Amino acid sequence: MATLARLRARLPALREECFRRNGAVDEYRKKEYKAAVKIQSWFRGCRVRAYIRYLNSVIIIIQKWWRGYQGRRYFRKMVETAYFIMKMNFYNEMAVRIQKRWRGYYVRKYTHNYYALKKYLEAISVNNEIVRKELNEYAEMREKEKKKKDLEKKEKEKDHQARKMHYLLSTEQIAGVYNSPFRKSPDPMELLLRKSKPLSHRQQPAKNHLICDWSNCTRSLTFPTAQPLPPIGRQKPQGPFRDTAEVLQQRYKPLEPTLRVAASINSLEKAREEIKREEWRNCVHDNEFLPFSSYHKKEKYDPSIHRSGRYDQETYGIKHFREVQPKKWIADKDFQTVLPSIILFEKFGKTYTRTGQIF
Amino acid sequence: MTLSGDACFLLRPGVMALLRPLLLDVVPTIQQTAALALGRLANYNDDLAEAVVKGDILPQLVCSLSEQNRFYKKAAAFVLRAVGKHSPQLAQAIVQCGGLETLVICLEDFDPGVKEAAAWALGYIARHNSELSQAVVDAGAVPLLVLCIQEPEIALKRIAASTLSDISKHSPELAQTVVDAGAIAHLAQMILNPDAKLKRQVLSALSQIAKHSVDLAELVVEAEIFPVVLTCLKDSDEYVKKNGATLIREIAKHTPELSQLIVNAGGVAAVIDCIGSCRGTVRLPGIMMLGYVAAHSENLSMAVIISKGIPPLCTCLMEENEDHIKAAAAWALGQVGRHTPEHARAVAVANVLPTLLSMYMDTHSSEDLQVKTKKALKNILQKCTYLPALEPLLHDAPPNILKHIVGQFSKVLPHDSKARRLFVTTGGLKKVQEIKAEPGSLLQEYINTINNCYPEEIVRYYSPGYSEILLERVENYHPVL
Numbered sequence: 001m002a003t004l005a006r007l008r009a010r011l012p013a014l015r016e017e018c019f020r021r022n023g024a025v026d027e028y029r030k031k032e033y034k035a036a037v038k039i040q041s042w043f044r045g046c047r048v049r050a051y052i053r054y055l056n057s058v059i060i061i062i063q064k065w066w067r068g069y070q071g072r073r074y075f076r077k078m079v080e081t082a083y084f085i086m087k088m089n090f091y092n093e094m095a096v097r098i099q100k101r102w103r104g105y106y107v108r109k110y111t112h113n114y115y116a117l118k119k120y121l122e123a124i125s126v127n128n129e130i131v132r133k134e135l136n137e138y139a140e141m142r143e144k145e146k147k148k149k150d151l152e153k154k155e156k157e158k159d160h161q162a163r164k165m166h167y168l169l170s171t172e173q174i175a176g177v178y179n180s181p182f183r184k185s186p187d188p189m190e191l192l193l194r195k196s197k198p199l200s201h202r203q204q205p206a207k208n209h210l211i212c213d214w215s216n217c218t219r220s221l222t223f224p225t226a227q228p229l230p231p232i233g234r235q236k237p238q239g240p241f242r243d244t245a246e247v248l249q250q251r252y253k254p255l256e257p258t259l260r261v262a263a264s265i266n267s268l269e270k271a272r273e274e275i276k277r278e279e280w281r282n283c284v285h286d287n288e289f290l291p292f293s294s295y296h297k298k299e300k301y302d303p304s305i306h307r308s309g310r311y312d313q314e315t316y317g318i319k320h321f322r323e324v325q326p327k328k329w330i331a332d333k334d335f336q337t338v339l340p341s342i343i344l345f346e347k348f349g350k351t352y353t354r355t356g357q358i359f
Numbered sequence: 360m361t362l363s364g365d366a367c368f369l370l371r372p373g374v375m376a377l378l379r380p381l382l383l384d385v386v387p388t389i390q391q392t393a394a395l396a397l398g399r400l401a402n403y404n405d406d407l408a409e410a411v412v413k414g415d416i417l418p419q420l421v422c423s424l425s426e427q428n429r430f431y432k433k434a435a436a437f438v439l440r441a442v443g444k445h446s447p448q449l450a451q452a453i454v455q456c457g458g459l460e461t462l463v464i465c466l467e468d469f470d471p472g473v474k475e476a477a478a479w480a481l482g483y484i485a486r487h488n489s490e491l492s493q494a495v496v497d498a499g500a501v502p503l504l505v506l507c508i509q510e511p512e513i514a515l516k517r518i519a520a521s522t523l524s525d526i527s528k529h530s531p532e533l534a535q536t537v538v539d540a541g542a543i544a545h546l547a548q549m550i551l552n553p554d555a556k557l558k559r560q561v562l563s564a565l566s567q568i569a570k571h572s573v574d575l576a577e578l579v580v581e582a583e584i585f586p587v588v589l590t591c592l593k594d595s596d597e598y599v600k601k602n603g604a605t606l607i608r609e610i611a612k613h614t615p616e617l618s619q620l621i622v623n624a625g626g627v628a629a630v631i632d633c634i635g636s637c638r639g640t641v642r643l644p645g646i647m648m649l650g651y652v653a654a655h656s657e658n659l660s661m662a663v664i665i666s667k668g669i670p671p672l673c674t675c676l677m678e679e680n681e682d683h684i685k686a687a688a689a690w691a692l693g694q695v696g697r698h699t700p701e702h703a704r705a706v707a708v709a710n711v712l713p714t715l716l717s718m719y720m721d722t723h724s725s726e727d728l729q730v731k732t733k734k735a736l737k738n739i740l741q742k743c744t745y746l747p748a749l750e751p752l753l754h755d756a757p758p759n760i761l762k763h764i765v766g767q768f769s770k771v772l773p774h775d776s777k778a779r780r781l782f783v784t785t786g787g788l789k790k791v792q793e794i795k796a797e798p799g800s801l802l803q804e805y806i807n808t809i810n811n812c813y814p815e816e817i818v819r820y821y822s823p824g825y826s827e828i829l830l831e832r833v834e835n836y837h838p839v840l
Contacts, residue, residue: 117658121665124622128666131589131625132632139593146595 159196162189166198374400375414382419387428394420394434398441405445412442412449417456424461429470436465436476440483447487454484454491459498466503471512478507478515482522489529496526496533501540508545517557520546524564531571538568538578547582555596562591562602570609576617580610585624592633592645600633601641608648615655622659627652627666635671642675643684650691657698664695664705673711682724686731689715693735700744707748712739716752716760736760744771746778753790762802765791769808779812788813789821 007014108114170176170190178190241247264270381393397416401408411417417439424435439458443450453459458480465477481500485492500522507519523542527534542564549561569579584606591603607626611618621627627649634645649668653660663669672695675688692715696706706712718724719732740763743749749764756764768787772779782788791809796802810818819825 117661120658121661124662125665127623127625128628131586131628135589135593135629135632138590142593142595 158192160199162192162196163199166193166196169193375410375416379414379416379419382416382423387431390423390427391430391434394431394438398434398437401438401441402444405449408442408445408449411438412452417442417453417458421456421458421461424458425464429468429473432465432468432470432473433476436462436473436480440476440480443480444483444486447491450484450487450491454494459484459494459500463498463500463503466500466507471510471515474507474510475512475515475518478504478518478522482518482525485522486525489533492526492529492533496536501526501536501542505537505540505542505545508542508549513552513554513557516549517554517560520549520557520560520564524560524567527564528567528570531575534568534571534575538575543568543578543582547579547584547587550584550587550591555594555599558591558594559596559598559602562588562599562606566602566606566609569606573613573617576610576613579606580617580620585620585626589624589626589629592629597637597641600637601644604630604633604641604644604648608644608651611648612651615659618652618655618659622652622662627663627668631666631668631671634675639679640681640684642679643687646672646675646684646687646691650687650694653691654694657702660695660698660702664702669695669706669709669711673709673714676711676714676718682728685718686725686728689718689728689732689735693731693738696735697738697742700742703739703742704745704748706739707743707745710748712736712743712748712752715739716756719760720755720757733760737763740764740767743767746771746781750782750785750787753787758802761794762805765794765802765805765809769805772809772812783813783817783821788817792818792822 168176168178170179170186175181176190176193178187178193180187375397378393378397381389382397384390384393397411397420401411420435420438424432427435439453439462443453462477462481465473466481468474468477481495481504485495504519504523504526508516508523510516510519523537523546527537546561546565549557552558552561565579565584569576588603588606591599594600594603607621607630611621611626630645630648634642634649649663649672653663653668669692672688672692676685676692679685679688692706692711696703715732715736719729719736724732737760740749740760744767746768749767752764753761768782768791772782788809791806794802794806796806
């Protein structure tokens with residue numbers, strides 16, 4: 001008990017002690033806690049760092065190996081490509097060499113063949129020569145023709161002139177102007193005059209008989225009697241005679257018969273015949289047109305053949321046209337016509353011309 | 360009736376008003392004479408023609424054209440022709456009166472004189488522009504005109520060919536219409552006709568057809584005109600020559616193949632002879648034809664050279680007075696020489712470059728001629744390696760030409776020792792040193808290239824001002840005693 005008492009006695013002290021101690025502990029707790037945290041964090045940090053260091057070293061080893069492997073692989077590849085490129089370059093070069101030779105050969109042989117070009121140009125120059133020669137010949141020919149034509153024309157003119165001036169020809173007695181007696185030989189014109197015929201009098205252009213209408217030709221057709229030749233000029237007769245021309249005209253004037261003499265004996269009959277023929281030509285049909293009168297009343301009506309059948313009207317030509325036998329047909333369709341088309345109709349309306357177009 | 364200054368006097372009192380009732384006279388002779396008088400008045404000048412149009416005479420004429428006799432028809436067609444020839448507006452007036460239809464009906468007449476007059480009037484209407492031409496075609500004139508060419512009368516043939524030419528000259532479509540009517544075969548047959556005037560028209564018609572497109576040109580060629588046309592180049596008539604050369608030119612200009620065909624037929628030689636044998640504008644189509652042929656390919660150009668084409672072209676360039684012919688000759692020479700050094704050499708040997716240069720430098724020559732000569736010079740010089748011909752040009756060429764000349768020297772000299780030697784002895788090097796080129800320019804580069812071909816002393820020796828430098832050195836020299 002005593003102890004208990006002692007203890008009880010000591011209890012307040014203890015309590016105080018306990019309070020004090022707890023207070024002291026409380027006082028240092030924060031500090032200690034912080035210190036403990038620091039120690040722990042340091043320790044943990046050390047541990048983690050060590051671990052990371054370890055990981056790093058491991059990673060470096062892995063990377064080292066990987067990179068080495070990759071680098072080697074890359075290098076190998078690079079070498080391969082370089083080798084390939086080298087090879088390709090070499091092949092290309094060789095190919096170019098071959099192509100160069102081949103193309104040169106090909107072009108020289110086929111496209112820019114020097115010899116062919118040379119030959120072609122030579123051929124052209126030869127051809128040109130030929131063409132030039134031919135053209136010159138042609139021109140010469142044309143010129144010659146022209147000259148010949150001119151010459152002919154001149155000759156003709158000269159001939160005509162000579163014929164016109166034929167009266168200048170010298171006679172045996174009297175020398176002409178071109179045949180001077182003081183000269184040794186006559187002028188060439190004289191020779192030409194001798195050769196040429198004198199120009200006859202100009203013929204009146206004959207009236208065109210085609211245009212001249214027969215219908216209003218009053219004169220009866222006779223043979224053209226030759227005009228009597230006028231007498232060769234005589235000496236003019238003495239005395240107070242009429243003018244020779246007048247006398248001659250009187251003497252040789254053409255016959256002018258009277259109408260009665262000129263007309264034929266049977267002209268009346270002929271005229272009647274002619275009128276009859278005319279009527280026959282001009283009539284439209286053979287039946288005479290009869291004047292309207294009671295004349296027809298006596299005549300019986302004459303029906304046409306078709307309508308005058310004894311039994312019935314015939315349907316031929318009205319209802320049917322031709323015998324048809326459908327049983328014998330081999331096809332339902334009509335046969336195709338093979339007639340050629342008519343070209344004129346094809347063209348119709350497609351050309352510019354308006355000929356034949358119906359307005 | 361003679362018309363001179365009196366025509367205007369006739370117009371003043373209103374002669375149209377007087378003539379118009381005469382067209383309706385009962386006596387046919389008076390009608391015809393009135394129509395003839397109208398035609399001659401309208402023919403005189405465009406004012407009178409306009410007066411005819413304003414006088415409302417055309418509808419009356421057109422109406423009576425189809426009904427009257429052939430003499431009246433001829434006279435009426437003459438009036439229409441005289442009115443239509445002056446201007447497109449007057450021709451349009453005829454079209455509006457329905458004149459074309461009646462003229463086309465006249466083409467079907469029996470009388471060749473009427474046909475001729477109608478074809479002539481149609482030709483004058485179609486001549487102006489493509490619309491009027493189209494109107495003529497729409498009236499259905501072309502097949503009838505083609506029939507007219509086949510008639511025996513030369514005059515009718517001539518006029519019909521000329522009308523076809525006038526129709527087809529405007530556009531490819533119109534030309535195609537003429538071709539579709541089958542005109543080419545008949546036209547081609549008549550090339551050998553002895554009548555020169557007909558030949559002119561036929562050749563003109565063919566060339567107007569061929570000028571539009573390759574197809575049309577081929578159609579013309581297929582009519583087998585080829586060795587035959589060449590005879591026209593030897594004709595005594597100038598216009599036949601000209602039209603023949605024009606036809607060949609129009610065919611040659613389209614494609615290398617057609618040109619080749621002409622070359623093979625000997626056309627180039629014939630054209631060259633033709634150029635050599637005539638003067639003036641007759642030459643022009645021939646010159647252009649040579650240019651076109653040479654422009655197509657180097658082989659064709661070589662063919663022109665081989666056919667001795669360059670000397671006639673040179674004579675054209677020197678002899679002709681007209682600038683446009685000179686320009687054409689210069690252009691043709693440029694086309695011949697521009698392909699290879701071989702071609703350029705052939706041109707340069709003919710000694711044509713100084714002439715071209717002098718024309719380019721001449722202030723009196725036209726702008727077109729200057730442009731053409733410059734282009735020709737440039738084309739030839741860029742290919743020319745024939746130094747003796749280039750040498751004289753060094754002295755009087757302007758900088759823009761000089762560039763090309765010096766360029767050619769700079770290309771040749773490094774590879775040719777003899778030429779280098781010759782270049783020094785003829786004074787070329789000295790001339791090159793005297794050129795004042797801007798540093799860095801193309802010309803300066805060429806000069807440097809040339810200078811690099813020579814030892815430095817020679818270059819310095821020929822540089823301007825070198826003697827002064829030498830003299831200065833003499834002055835400054837202290838003799839060692």
